[in-house]
Amino acid sequence: MLAETICSAVSAAGLGIAAITAYRRRFLAAARITAYSLVPLGLVLTGAVEWLVDTAFxxxxxxxxxxxxxxxxxxxxxxxxxxxxxxAGKEPKAAKGAQRDAIAPAPAPSRDAAARPAPKSAGTGDDFSDIEAILKKHGI
Missing domain, CATH: 1.20.5 (Single alpha-helices involved in coiled-coils or other helix-helix interfaces)
Structure with missing residues (x-):
């Protein structure tokens, strides 16, 4: 009984706040507050609050x-x-076979790739060389 009374009071307070918000011409916020304040009242009327109280104790x-x-x-x-x-590598044989079949072969290089110089590898110490090449290409 106490839980139902508290939920009803929370709903009434929420509806009051929504009315004040609507008076200030913030109708979207007032509608949202109204929706939130109707939830406890709906829970009381469906009997969910009574069930929750009985379950909690x-x-x-x-x-x-x-x-x-x-x-x-x-x-x-x-x-x-x-x-x-x-x-750790102790996967079943079926999973290893499926993983091996999932790997696609690498595509053949295009003719344009042969004309371009090969980019520097990441192991040379200059990690930003690829980025610099792209920026220079676009004139940045």
Missing amino acids: SPTAWVGFGLLGGAWLLFMTTRAVERRRVG
Whole structure:
């Protein structure tokens, strides 16, 4: 009963704030505040607040939430262990074959690539040489 009263009071206060906001000619904000303030009242009228209060004070519900949390923890732990095993190279044969088939052959170089000079490799110490070449090409 107390939760329903609190939700109704919050809705009434929200509607009052929405009315003041609409008086200031901020109608979009007033409509948004009205929508937010009607949510607690809707929850009261549907019975969701009563259900939540009954669930919050029920030891059986808390045991159920604990079991759900334990199941989620076990699930996440097994996934983490499975990923660690796959990352260490112990993946199944089917996965290795599928990965090998997924790699496409490199395309043949075009005629324009033969005319251009080869770019410097990243190991030469000048990491920005490719960027500088692009900027010079565009006159920047």
